[in-house]
Amino acid sequence: MKIAPDDLRDIATGAAFLGAGGGGDPYIGRLLAMAAIDEFGMPEIIQADEIDDDAQVFTIAMLGAPTVLGEKAACGDDIDLAIERLAQRIGRAPDALVGIEIGGMNSLIPVMAASRLGLPLIDADGMGRAFPEIQMVTFNVYGIPCTPLAMTDDHLTSVIVDTADAKSAEDLVRLASVHLGCAVVMSSYPMNGAQVKSTAVRGTLTLARDIGRAIVRGRSEGDAVDTLVSFLRTTPYYNHCKILFDGKVHDIRRETRQGFSVGHCHLSALDGSGRVMEISFQNEHLVAREDGRTRAIVPDLICLVDRETAEPVPVEALKYGQRLKVIATSAAPIMRTAESLAVFGPRAFGLEEDFVPLEEIPEQPGGTKE
Numbered sequence: 001m002k003i004a005p006d007d008l009r010d011i012a013t014g015a016a017f018l019g020a021g022g023g024g025d026p027y028i029g030r031l032l033a034m035a036a037i038d039e040f041g042m043p044e045i046i047q048a049d050e051i052d053d054d055a056q057v058f059t060i061a062m063l064g065a066p067t068v069l070g071e072k073a074a075c076g077d078d079i080d081l082a083i084e085r086l087a088q089r090i091g092r093a094p095d096a097l098v099g100i101e102i103g104g105m106n107s108l109i110p111v112m113a114a115s116r117l118g119l120p121l122i123d124a125d126g127m128g129r130a131f132p133e134i135q136m137v138t139f140n141v142y143g144i145p146c147t148p149l150a151m152t153d154d155h156l157t158s159v160i161v162d163t164a165d166a167k168s169a170e171d172l173v174r175l176a177s178v179h180l181g182c183a184v185v186m187s188s189y190p191m192n193g194a195q196v197k198s199t200a201v202r203g204t205l206t207l208a209r210d211i212g213r214a215i216v217r218g219r220s221e222g223d224a225v226d227t228l229v230s231f232l233r234t235t236p237y238y239n240h241c242k243i244l245f246d247g248k249v250h251d252i253r254r255e256t257r258q259g260f261s262v263g264h265c266h267l268s269a270l271d272g273s274g275r276v277m278e279i280s281f282q283n284e285h286l287v288a289r290e291d292g293r294t295r296a297i298v299p300d301l302i303c304l305v306d307r308e309t310a311e312p313v314p315v316e317a318l319k320y321g322q323r324l325k326v327i328a329t330s331a332a333p334i335m336r337t338a339e340s341l342a343v344f345g346p347r348a349f350g351l352e353e354d355f356v357p358l359e360e361i362p363e364q365p366g367g368t369k370e
Contacts (some may be wrong), residue, residue: 001045001123001206003111008033010212015107016312017211017228018204020301022261022284023104023130024062025314028073033108036076036115043114046096048124048202051193055095057122058086058190060113061106063134063151063173064183072183073105078152079113082187085150085158090190098122098196100137100189102204103130103284104314109185124200126189127344128207128237128332129301132260132283134173135166136344138334139189142199149173149188153180182256201332207235215310224310225325232329240330240359244288244295245277246270246307249322254315265304265318267326277326279304281315286349288326296328297346299335300358303327328358 003011012026019026037043051057060083062074087093097117099110102125114121126137140146146166151173152158159176163169169188177184191199211231218227225243232241247267254263262282269275277290285302288295296302304313307325334340336357342348345355 002042003037003045005034007209008108008111010209010216011107011205012212013215013312014208014211015102015104016314017215017303017305018107018128018208018301019103019130019312019314020284020303021281021315022132023101023106023314025316026104026107029105029108029112032073032076033111033115036112040115040118043111044120045123045205046120048122048197048200051096051122051196053192053194053197055193056092056190057096057098057193057196058083058094058187059100059126059139060097060110060185060187061100062109062183063186064177072154072181074109074112074185075154076112076116077156078154078185079109080116081156081158082150082152082185083113083117085152085160086148086187086190089148089150089160094119096120096122096193098200099125099205100134101125101127101130102201102208106130107205107208121205122196122200123205124196124202125204126200128201128204128335129299130284131344133170134186134188135170136348137189138199138201138340139191139195140166141340141343144189144191144195144199146188148190149186151176151184151186153184201237201334203236207237218310225305225307225327228305228310229327237332238301238329240357242296242328242358243325244328245275245290245326247277247324247326249318249320249324252318252320254318261315267324270323279326282349283315285315287346287351288328294353294356295361296358297351297353297355298349299331299340299344299355301329301331303329330358
């Protein structure tokens, strides 16, 4: 599989949706990927089953606050250096790359890296969405060490991190990233091909592309949001899908704190019912509550889109007066296991409630129907 220029546009749009509000601006990721492809050529995209079991695989991603990532993108040399430093540390160069998340900018940073280094990119990632912390991936849930880990900044400062567990790595990396300007490149989770096959969320680059295509198609057919929802219901992961709310942003509070963009967004219903939805976020949307009642909660995806065009709206682009629809979808099954919920369920974000799958949450009386 080869990536064409139109695919990059569609991947960026689909990844913005799968970012669930976070992951950094995929438009910037698209520009970076296009520049790399123009200089180094198209990377090869392979399926997880095509990689040898003993092949060496690295992840590659950017880490930081989305508000900063939108202004301070990768330069390319920092990506090369992160992979080079990790290869030096473990004594083996990678045979392929894989994304750590498919949401937002980090859907396309691996495309840029694969193009620059002439490596195949596996059509998979570690979550099928975006999450704010590096331990919140299926690779970690199912026993793959996060470290050794290499991180670099745009001045080519490099740091190698070795820790006993992924959460300790997150704490150290987050602290260092703040010192380095809240935007760094990171290569981590060195693993073999067999581990990719057993732990990754497969086919997500293709899914992001197809979600982007559905949004574009819906705009020409007349109802972009309905077309998007109809397509999501045909996918293997996001098939439980609801339009939770149709409203206007009447309050947005957002700040960058400890390397995260945190806050909440309030929407008021457009139907004159007086209903209100509050969405809390930490880079990504964590919980949607309508009149105080939970309608969807992490790790299921909560996504805000323009009510006319279905254009995904990330956290950093939320503004007073925007007219948006709130769409929630199921996460990949591997993200909903007891083992996964212990790492990135609601309580991992300080939410004092248990995860309830989207399809098991009763419809809000008087709310938007599925």
